[in-house]
Amino acid sequence: MRYIEFGQRGTKVSEVILGAMRIADKTPEEVATLIETALDSGINAVDTAPIYGPSEGIIGNAFAARPGLRDRVWLQTKLGIRPHPQRKANYFDFSYEHIMESVDNSLRALQTDHVDSLLLHRPDALMEPDEIARAFQELYDAGKVLDFGVSNQNPAMIRRIQRRLPFALAANQVQISAAFTPMFDAFFNANMQNDAGIMRDGGILEYADEHDMAIQAWSVLQHGYFGGVFLGNPDYAELNEALERIAADHDSTPTAVAINWVLRYPTKMQAIVGTTRPERVRMSAAACDWVMSREEWYEVYLAAGNQLP
Ligand SMILES: NC(=O)c1ccc[n+]([C@@H]2O[C@H](COP(=O)([O-])OP(=O)(O)OC[C@H]3O[C@@H](n4cnc5c(N)ncnc54)[C@H](OP(=O)(O)O)[C@@H]3O)[C@@H](O)[C@H]2O)c1
Numbered sequence: 161m162r163y164i165e166f167g168q169r170g171t172k173v174s175e176v177i178l179g180a181m182r183i184a185d186k187t188p189e190e191v192a193t194l195i196e197t198a199l200d201s202g203i204n205a206v207d208t209a210p211i212y213g214p215s216e217g218i219i220g221n222a223f224a225a226r227p228g229l230r231d232r233v234w235l236q237t238k239l240g241i242r243p244h245p246q247r248k249a250n251y252f253d254f255s256y257e258h259i260m261e262s263v264d265n266s267l268r269a270l271q272t273d274h275v276d277s278l279l280l281h282r283p284d285a286l287m288e289p290d291e292i293a294r295a296f297q298e299l300y301d302a303g304k305v306l307d308f309g310v311s312n313q314n315p316a317m318i319r320r321i322q323r324r325l326p327f328a329l330a331a332n333q334v335q336i337s338a339a340f341t342p343m344f345d346a347f348f349n350a351n352m353q354n355d356a357g358i359m360r361d362g363g364i365l366e367y368a369d370e371h372d373m374a375i376q377a378w379s380v381l382q383h384g385y386f387g388g389v390f391l392g393n394p395d396y397a398e399l400n401e402a403l404e405r406i407a408a409d410h411d412s413t414p415t416a417v418a419i420n421w422v423l424r425y426p427t428k429m430q431a432i433v434g435t436t437r438p439e440r441v442r443m444s445a446a447a448c449d450w451v452m453s454r455e456e457w458y459e460v461y462l463a464a465g466n467q468l469p
Pocket of ligand 1: 207208379380432437
């Protein structure tokens, strides 16, 4: 496993993070085993959110079932996505009141006195950065949150919040996979007249690198917006062939190669894996066993159906 230096203290956090969005039907015992498998594989980080149904509560019960487990884990949660009371939809809330209330609810559910990192989950159009800064400062002073970050935000949004804070935002959690590459597409086609050249993210990767911010890639095995897994998917036959060929060359697996591909971008990268199976957690951790060559990285990009200028 490889580790990055995360946040204000340079905490050693694994490049592969265990994501807990899909554990709703798992028991606390099963989740404790999943987390212990991750730890045994060198993955020391767990990501959750209140919007992931019972996820935080199950993790909290897993910690309660295995004394000492919480202290071995770097724990991150998020906030700001709320079910709308009148509509069958979510809305976003970064108000001071919601931030404070959500963190207290998360700590209660997770059965812990602090989280190591807290992310603003999806941008709230009505956010008032001064309120966010006040809430973050109070949470930090109370020892409830050690580091703060954002998710799904572009540099302009991040700058608005960052300039009010006395400490650096540590992470931006965004969607990246071999089959979801708008950031790379815009990069390769900069200043061209084709649609691929349209930069929709405002330079998220470049901003992160400039500000020593971790990029946490979510859905690293999925295509589209929650479109499903591309591994073994006949719609991605050429991509799967490339992943299998590279895996065979390194005595690895397509899963590890796909994650290795995401981590290969040369900045502070992390990949959050959402598997609920211990054997796939081990497979995912193996993504860090070797560094992908340029030829391999570009082969995967092209095999996913992309073109280079
Ligand atoms: N910030 C955000 O907006 C945001 C959004 C989405 C997710 N996230 C975070 O990112 C984490 C990961 O997201 P994700 O769950 O979408 O990631 P993922 O790792 O791309 O997908 C995990 C899913 O893929 C399945 N899977 C894995 N390998 C497979 C294979 N070889 N064949 C078939 N199915 C396979 C897993 O099933 P098994 O369980 O059976 O292995 C699981 O259902 C989440 O847990 C959450 O923490 C954040």
